Amino acid sequence: MSTSSLSEICQFIADDLAALEKTLRENTANEYEFVDLAVQHVVGGGGKRLRPILLILSAKACGYQKGDVHTLATVVELIHVASMVHDDVLDEAPIRRGSDTLHSKWGNKVAVLVGDYLHARVLSMLVARQVDDPAMRMLSEATQSMCEGEVIHAYKIGDFDISQEEYLKIVGMKTGKLITASCTMGAILGTRDEKIIQVSKKYGESIGTAFQIIDDLLDFVADGEKLGKRPFNDLREGKLTYPTIYTRQVCTDEERATLKQVFNAEMDEDSAIEWVQSLLNRYRTQEHCLQIAQDYVNRAKSALTVLPDSPAKRALEQLADYVVSRDW
Amino acid sequence: MSTSSLSEICQFIADDLAALEKTLRENTANEYEFVDLAVQHVVGGGGKRLRPILLILSAKACGYQKGDVHTLATVVELIHVASMVHDDVLDEAPIRRGSDTLHSKWGNKVAVLVGDYLHARVLSMLVARQVDDPAMRMLSEATQSMCEGEVIHAYKIGDFDISQEEYLKIVGMKTGKLITASCTMGAILGTRDEKIIQVSKKYGESIGTAFQIIDDLLDFVADGEKLGKRPFNDLREGKLTYPTIYTRQVCTDEERATLKQVFNAEMDEDSAIEWVQSLLNRYRTQEHCLQIAQDYVNRAKSALTVLPDSPAKRALEQLADYVVSRDW
Numbered sequence: 162m163s164t165s166s167l168s169e170i171c172q173f174i175a176d177d178l179a180a181l182e183k184t185l186r187e188n189t190a191n192e193y194e195f196v197d198l199a200v201q202h203v204v205g206g207g208g209k210r211l212r213p214i215l216l217i218l219s220a221k222a223c224g225y226q227k228g229d230v231h232t233l234a235t236v237v238e239l240i241h242v243a244s245m246v247h248d249d250v251l252d253e254a255p256i257r258r259g260s261d262t263l264h265s266k267w268g269n270k271v272a273v274l275v276g277d278y279l280h281a282r283v284l285s286m287l288v289a290r291q292v293d294d295p296a297m298r299m300l301s302e303a304t305q306s307m308c309e310g311e312v313i314h315a316y317k318i319g320d321f322d323i324s325q326e327e328y329l330k331i332v333g334m335k336t337g338k339l340i341t342a343s344c345t346m347g348a349i350l351g352t353r354d355e356k357i358i359q360v361s362k363k364y365g366e367s368i369g370t371a372f373q374i375i376d377d378l379l380d381f382v383a384d385g386e387k388l389g390k391r392p393f394n395d396l397r398e399g400k401l402t403y404p405t406i407y408t409r410q411v412c413t414d415e416e417r418a419t420l421k422q423v424f425n426a427e428m429d430e431d432s433a434i435e436w437v438q439s440l441l442n443r444y445r446t447q448e449h450c451l452q453i454a455q456d457y458v459n460r461a462k463s464a465l466t467v468l469p470d471s472p473a474k475r476a477l478e479q480l481a482d483y484v485v486s487r488d489w
Numbered sequence: 490m491s492t493s494s495l496s497e498i499c500q501f502i503a504d505d506l507a508a509l510e511k512t513l514r515e516n517t518a519n520e521y522e523f524v525d526l527a528v529q530h531v532v533g534g535g536g537k538r539l540r541p542i543l544l545i546l547s548a549k550a551c552g553y554q555k556g557d558v559h560t561l562a563t564v565v566e567l568i569h570v571a572s573m574v575h576d577d578v579l580d581e582a583p584i585r586r587g588s589d590t591l592h593s594k595w596g597n598k599v600a601v602l603v604g605d606y607l608h609a610r611v612l613s614m615l616v617a618r619q620v621d622d623p624a625m626r627m628l629s630e631a632t633q634s635m636c637e638g639e640v641i642h643a644y645k646i647g648d649f650d651i652s653q654e655e656y657l658k659i660v661g662m663k664t665g666k667l668i669t670a671s672c673t674m675g676a677i678l679g680t681r682d683e684k685i686i687q688v689s690k691k692y693g694e695s696i697g698t699a700f701q702i703i704d705d706l707l708d709f710v711a712d713g714e715k716l717g718k719r720p721f722n723d724l725r726e727g728k729l730t731y732p733t734i735y736t737r738q739v740c741t742d743e744e745r746a747t748l749k750q751v752f753n754a755e756m757d758e759d760s761a762i763e764w765v766q767s768l769l770n771r772y773r774t775q776e777h778c779l780q781i782a783q784d785y786v787n788r789a790k791s792a793l794t795v796l797p798d799s800p801a802k803r804a805l806e807q808l809a810d811y812v813v814s815r816d817w
Binding site: 191193195196199243244247250251267268269270271273274275276277278280281282283284285287288289297298300301302304305307308309311312313315316318 | 612616641
């Protein structure tokens, strides 16, 4: 099956996505001109909107008919954007999605505080709309888990010996939980059938992991311009990710020692990048990562089989394929 | 009336304060050892616990008998601590309350993320305990306003011409709203009488402003060691605060020009501090600020007169006096 682009997959929910943009805009408009400007810089356009898309599709695939799907979709996107804004400050990333990051435009203070502000907006929106309890609980657990994962990952920076298992656990907290919560909350809007809800959860967990592995891989192989940020960023920051952890496990002792030197920034940058690239090629790391990600995608798709056929179900299947085929 | 210390004022609610510490500890304990360590570093002991104290006293003064006052008290303190942690990162403050700040101990990443984590905990606690709606709404509004005020203040850094009115509006958002919300939520736990709730709100707004003016003043006059941070910090960061805004308004054009040079860091630090100190002395700025703060305290106390006599009401009166007399 040829893989569709995200916009092709989502064509049949174009109205929902337009409504999402409107809800996002309305819920982040601010009477203070500067706050508004800074917030729109990060919330307005440019993102994939993956989490809201997952939520809307999961809702529809599970029989959603009515209810406030757009508030929850907005909320998951805002939580994601807030965490990106803080990540960019901490990573000192100059660009994201090809635009200046907030902190490089207006400084760290503004960026940290805009992230806080978005979290506060989430709280306000949840309170104002009285979103039903299970969704609230899921969201707050996901947000908390995301923060825990971030703290642990920040603490682990510079640790060359992190195990694959530990790494997957951390990124499961950092990235996976919000993706899983998006799917599960969508399902809850559509059904009360616990079996169906568990299907959505399983789907979310699997594509969350696949998504992260591809994200890690893109840092090494993607066109920097397309990605909207400099490649080899993770390694430069002292973070081993899935591809480098795998390679560290399979390479020779001598190569491992050199990789550690690169990791400790004891080699000049250009030769380090060249060396790592050849190491990854030697161990076919890209192919390995794609294979592992594809395994997760297959698990995600097979979880969906119990759902009745629907455009949303097919879109979720396509979305799973998209996750491994995307190049940004 | 001689002014009592905070612990004297709060002696009759010692049990509540012990319960608060327990609730704080329980609600921030984390299974991940490092997260726990970092969180306890900022949550455990050392703070004045002003906001929870205001909440507990307001509840009791307004007839509170039962209900979960400690959850809300914990929540307001956590929101406050989270914002302090981020402030310290942004201000590059090496110490607070005499201890190393989180970011100077474990780096900016950990500090920003621990702040986020505390916000996430607040969301989880509110969801889990199903705190009643008016309190939730008040808290979320206060948190949002706090963040807006912070963003605006960060944006205004380096603005020598900020007006007194604008400054008071910004700090009202940054500091005042959470203090006011603490008092008002306390009142709501005790009564449904809208008039009484408004009394608590008025009290909170007034002591919030007094508290901020004294905070600003302490930066210029307090014993750095007692304060637990370096004095003249605000000015060094490019922030005019109440005392310097007042002095800027009343001094001569020539002095104003020199003050601007100091503000723009065009003078060496030691002579700048000496010069500002003599300027503040010349215009009796300390006395003026104390007088303005006292006016707010008087407004706060006179708001309380309609409440029936009680130990809590008397404690709130003493607390108002404490706010202007404290030296840290």
